[in-house]
Amino acid sequence: MEFYQLYPFEFQDLLRHDYGNESYIGQGNPASKILIIGKECSCPSDDYTFAKNAYTWKNKSPENIENWFDARKWDAYHPRRPFYGQLLLKDNNSKNNPKPWEKLNRGTSVTWIAYQQFINLLLPEDLQVQPRQQLNLYEHCFLTELSSNCMSQSKKNDTTKESIKQRLSSKGILSHPFFKKFPVVILGVYRYIDWYKEIPIIQNFDGGVMNYKYKGIVVSEDEYSQFDDKTKESLPLYKSNNNFKKGEFINVHESTDGKHILLHTNHFVDNYQPRSEEWMKELADLVRPYLLRSSK
Numbered sequence: 001m002e003f004y005q006l007y008p009f010e011f012q013d014l015l016r017h018d019y020g021n022e023s024y025i026g027q028g029n030p031a032s033k034i035l036i037i038g039k040e041c042s043c044p045s046d047d048y049t050f051a052k053n054a055y056t057w058k059n060k061s062p063e064n065i066e067n068w069f070d071a072r073k074w075d076a077y078h079p080r081r082p083f084y085g086q087l088l089l090k091d092n093n094s095k096n097n098p099k100p101w102e103k104l105n106r107g108t109s110v111t112w113i114a115y116q117q118f119i120n121l122l123l124p125e126d127l128q129v130q131p132r133q134q135l136n137l138y139e140h141c142f143l144t145e146l147s148s149n150c151m152s153q154s155k156k157n158d159t160t161k162e163s164i165k166q167r168l169s170s171k172g173i174l175s176h177p178f179f180k181k182f183p184v185v186i187l188g189v190y191r192y193i194d195w196y197k198e199i200p201i202i203q204n205f206d207g208g209v210m211n212y213k214y215k216g217i218v219v220s221e222d223e224y225s226q227f228d229d230k231t232k233e234s235l236p237l238y239k240s241n242n243n244f245k246k247g248e249f250i251n252v253h254e255s256t257d258g259k260h261i262l263l264h265t266n267h268f269v270d271n272y273q274p275r276s277e278e279w280m281k282e283l284a285d286l287v288r289p290y291l292l293r294s295s296k
Helices: 002-006 009-015 053-059 110-120 158-168 201-206 277-294
Strands: 034-038 142-145 184-187 212-219 237-240 249-255 261-265
Touching (some): 034 110, 184 201
Parallel strands (some): 034 142
Antiparallel strands (some): 212 249
């Protein structure tokens, strides 16, 4: 289609493939430099934004995207600028409202508030989104999911395991070259690395292209208890930060050429609140140099 040329070459190629039940692609800017991989979507599997994700990317132009709230129709949604018009404000959505957009405060989810706070730390002051202003995170990152098994709350199960296995397989969607081009990959899946350790998630995602090497862990010293399963020795500290909240961590993997970084860490939200300010700042500080290098 003619509008395909508006996307990077790798993304154009991805859109020409059919991945069947594992065809969920993601949301945001395919030309951005940051890829954020969550665990799974929290919406129902028949939700338009999930079920029609690949179809919309392939069949609808990203130009002239309508304000989702003003249009008041689901097909106004486009994953290039998802829910266009949302504000940096916690939404007041109610499942009991048959037409929720008619009474919404135009806010967004806690997860997207956290994403925007993180992106703000990487933007010049004039581009940072202030409270009650319109989101712009989808201009500066691309969001996808490790699993296509939608759940409102993450839990270990065989359906998720099989989905991850398929999406990361040699012919799976996450093995497409599009997902290899980002200089920054944030794998915000926390315990999934341990729950599904029979699937070498980081190695499969890498695919031998980046040759990521484990560099260390950023964590509060008093909470440092990460051990290598094989040697039972403490993993090397990349940097210590005593201001992290309990359980917050960032595993650092860098490509051998120094141009790509993969960060395995917590989900961006904890107990229905964005992660701590210290965690956000540390994450941004780790990411920033790779954005600068890729722009040269």
